[in-house]
Amino acid sequence: MIDIESIVFHTVSQALRQEGCATVYGEYVDTPSEFPSAAIVETNNFQSVGYIQVGNLKETVSDVTYTINIYSNLIRDKKSEVKRLMEVADREMERLGFTRTMCQQMPHVDRTIYRMTSRYVGRVVKYEDGRVAIFGR
Secondary structure, three states: OOOOHHHHHHHHHHHHHHOOOOEEEOOOOOOOOOOOEEEEEEEEEEEOHHHOOOOOOOOOEEEEEEEEEEEEOOOOOHHHHHHHHHHHHHHHHHHHOOEEEEEEEEOOOOOOOEEEEEEEEEEEEEOOOOOEEEEOO
16 A cells, blocks of 8 residues: 555645644544544545556555545634635645545534535555655546
């Protein structure tokens, strides 16, 4: 498995915090403890089928999926706050090389919380010297 989760989390969470996001989680949370909040989760990581080499134990190409949730509990303008933070996350994911496959408002059990979810895919190439590159799919 090619693991780039710490790179993605660090890059996106740093940008979100600079824009006022109180807490950024690296796993799914049902109800955040602080607002606004975000969760950045690697939801899939698998070896790219067209790049599997029989007999080679080194994985060189992986397809990955990340899901980002942004939450707000403002009384007014929570939708605007979530959209503003989602734009920040989206910009960083695009800079990293990912392609957004969806972005939509998601119902939350607690109707006072507004939640938006986006999903990103990318193909990760790991070179022999250890460097990685991410390409949108």
